[in-house]
Amino acid sequence: AQKITQTQPGMFVQEKEAVTLDCTYDTSDPSYGLFWYKQPSSGEMIFLIYQGSYDQQNATEGRYSLNFQKARKSANLVISASQLGDSAMYFCASGGLNTGFQKLVFGTGTRLLVSP
Amino acid sequence: DAGITQSPRHKVTETGTPVTLRCHQTENHRYMYWYRQDPGHGLRLIHYSYGVKDTDKGEVSDGYSVSRSKTEDFLLTLESATSSQTSVYFCAISESFSSGSNNEQFFGPGTRLTVL
Numbered sequence: 697a698q699k700i701t702q703t704q705p706g707m708f709v710q711e712k713e714a715v716t717l718d719c720t721y722d723t724s725d726p727s728y729g730l731f732w733y734k735q736p737s738s739g740e741m742i743f744l745i746y747q748g749s750y751d752q753q754n755a756t757e758g759r760y761s762l763n764f765q766k767a768r769k770s771a772n773l774v775i776s777a778s779q780l781g782d783s784a785m786y787f788c789a790s791g792g793l794n795t796g797f798q799k800l801v802f803g804t805g806t807r808l809l810v811s812p
Numbered sequence: 813d814a815g816i817t818q819s820p821r822h823k824v825t826e827t828g829t830p831v832t833l834r835c836h837q838t839e840n841h842r843y844m845y846w847y848r849q850d851p852g853h854g855l856r857l858i859h860y861s862y863g864v865k866d867t868d869k870g871e872v873s874d875g876y877s878v879s880r881s882k883t884e885d886f887l888l889t890l891e892s893a894t895s896s897q898t899s900v901y902f903c904a905i906s907e908s909f910s911s912g913s914n915n916e917q918f919f920g921p922g923t924r925l926t927v928l
Contacts, residue, residue: 700854731916741855741902741919787854797915798843798862798906799870802854 698723698790702803709778710811716763717773717786717806725749725792730771731800732762735785744786747771778810815839816920818903824926831890833923835903837883844886845870845904845917846878848897855902861886893927900924 699722709715721730732744747755747762755762763772771790775782785805791797815838825831835844845860847870857870859878867878875897877889890897904917 729915733919739900739922741904741922743916743918746916789855791915798845798860799857800855800917801871802856804852804854 698725698728698792698799698801700788700790700801700803702788702806704806705804706807706809708809708811709775711780712777714774714776715778715808717775717788717808719771719773719788719803721769721771721788721790723769723790723792725794728790728792729797730762730764731789731791732760732771732773733787733789733802734782735787735805736781737784741787745773775808780810780812783808783810816903816905816918818901818920818923820923821921822924824928825893826928827894828892831893831925831927833888833901833903833925835886835888835920837886837905839905839907839918840883841905841907842883843906843908843917844880845906846876846886846888847902847904848872848899849902849922850899858888858901893925895927898925898927 701720728749730747734742745757759776761774787805789800789802791800817836819834846858847855856872861867861880879887901923903920906917
């Protein structure tokens with residue numbers, strides 16, 4: 697079974713600084729994918745970025761990048777140049793070939809607070 | 813934004829009553845999902861659908877049933893609501909679920925259900 701661990705319940709960062717949100721995963725699937733979602737205080741879940749286990753390069757989407765270290769089973773989200781609007785809960789999730797990409801497993805989330 | 817609506821957005825009901833939540837999409841995506849979100853648990857998959865009349869169980873399916881008679885609608889039913897089913901329920905859709913692209917899930921706005 698897949699398991700996602702997010703060890704940082706809360707993180708603080710100043711505006712314009714970079715921040716890394718940790719995510720480690722545990723899977724026996726030979727092929728898997730890792731997702732990051734943002735949940736602002738308004739409650740909606742917003743897809744940010746995806747990394748496939750066989751992707752050669754780390755995924756990037758604007759200010760978001762995924763620091764994928766396969767040997768360490770980590771998929772940390774890096775937010776560059778933080779903005780006040782980045783304050784939210786962030787969830788890491790995974791799905792695998794055998795367990796099913798439709799059966800995403802989510803971590804418990806990290807709350808990020810960006811201060812002026 | 814993906815065209816996903818959920819109804820109702822808020823509901824308060826009593827233990828033992830049946831409850832049906834509706835998810836409607838305008839994206840013509842094949843795959844639809846129901847999750848619940850509880851503090852300390854992140855999101856957990858209840859049921860998902862991979863086509864009209866094709867559904868399968870997720871991680872926490874006990875006490876829930878689903879139906880999908882049309883591509884655009886996915887219904888979640890609590891046959892006899894219990895207080896442990898008080899939660900925020902999210903519907904999601906995806907174009908595919910594979911290791912490739914277009915497998916990200918897009919979420920609806922959520923339904924807050926309180927069972928007294």
